[in-house]
Amino acid sequence: MITHKHIHALCSFCGIFHPQSCKSFCIERCLQHTHTHTHTHTHTLTFQTWSFEFLSTMKISLEISVSLLTTLLATGICLQCERCESATRSCSGPLQTCKEPQSACLTLTVETRVGKTRKVATYKGCTKLEYCPPGPFTITTAPEERIRGNSECCCQDHCNKGALRLPLLSEPNQRWCPPRNLRGSTCTIDDKVFCHGREIYCIYLSGYAAAGSKNETFVRRGCGTQHICTDKLGISGIPGLFLETLMKADCTQANEIDDSDFIELSRN
Structure with missing residues (x-):
């Protein structure tokens, strides 16, 4: 009943x-x-x-x-992400409603050090899932030229708030790669690049980057960590803010240093 x-x-x-x-x-x-x-x-x-x-x-x-x-x-409909850019390790801005086919919120921070000069860039916004770059990573392209970065993609409203933690710049790890960051179409540099921390791969990356109205090509060669060791070509970043197109990539195991390298390594 x-x-x-x-x-x-x-x-x-x-x-x-x-x-x-x-x-x-x-x-x-x-x-x-x-x-x-x-x-x-x-x-x-x-x-x-x-x-x-x-x-x-x-x-x-x-x-x-x-x-x-x-x-x-x-389809990303109704997903809202914070959108901003800055020359610091964090930024905040208005919420942006993502448009199809953007279905993720991305935060990307990259720091480049050349000697005592340091340059940082942070970007946040809507993107495609396939545009999410790997992270964290570090790259050594010369004794005094190092790059570190981190990225994070998420799929909930306003999930990209706050700042990312960058990986530590560690000490040398007894591995090396040839030669340092290349600028231009030709290079005859023979000196070794000594790797640091978890950089156990020799990497070669080339392509072009677009940040706002600025477009430039890049070639990076040196030591890199696992997340930067990739053979996946294509686009990564945030449309309208920063996009990097990787056209060529190569990754091999780094070389172990021998006795003759210890003197040079101690100087670095």
């Missing part, structure tokens, strides 16, 4: 998804029940039929809701 307890339990469960429609549905079925049915057997059949109709309706409604939610998440 249907009781108020039964109705309340089923309506409470449905109300998680559609409170108003559930309330109307329960009231309608309750009135039908009390108006015509008096026998226990009939009550049982009515409750079974009502339960089947109720659960079937709820299942269809839930399937539609899940399908719609999945579509929204997949």
Whole structure:
């Protein structure tokens, strides 16, 4: 026999998804029940039929809701990301509503050190999932030229707030790579680049970068960590703020230093 307890339990469960429609549905079925049915057997059949109709309706409604939610998440509709850029290790700005096919929020921070000069850039905004670069990483391109960076992609509203932690600049690790950062189309530099910390790969990366209205080519050669050791070519970054296109990449194991290298290594 249907009781108020039964109705309340089923309506409470449905109300998680559609409170108003559930309330109307329960009231309608309750009135039908009390108006015509008096026998226990009939009550049982009515409750079974009502339960089947109720659960079937709820299942269809839930399937539609899940399908719609999945579509929204997949296309990036309604996702909001903080958008900003700065010459520091952090920045904050207004929320940007992502447009299809952008479905992730990206934070990217890169620091370049040449001698005592340090340059930092941070970018935040909406991007495609395939534009999310690997991180964290460090690169040594010469004894006094080092690059470190970190990136993070996430898929929830305003999930890219705050700053990223950059990897530490560690001590030499008894490995080396040929030669340092190349500028121009030709180079005959023969000196070795000594690796640091977790830099156990010799990397070669070339391509071009676009930051705002500035476009420049780059060639980086030296020691690198695992996340920068890649053969995946393509675009990474945030459309409209910073995009880097990797056209060529090569990665091999770094060489171990021998006795003759210790003197040179101690000078660095």
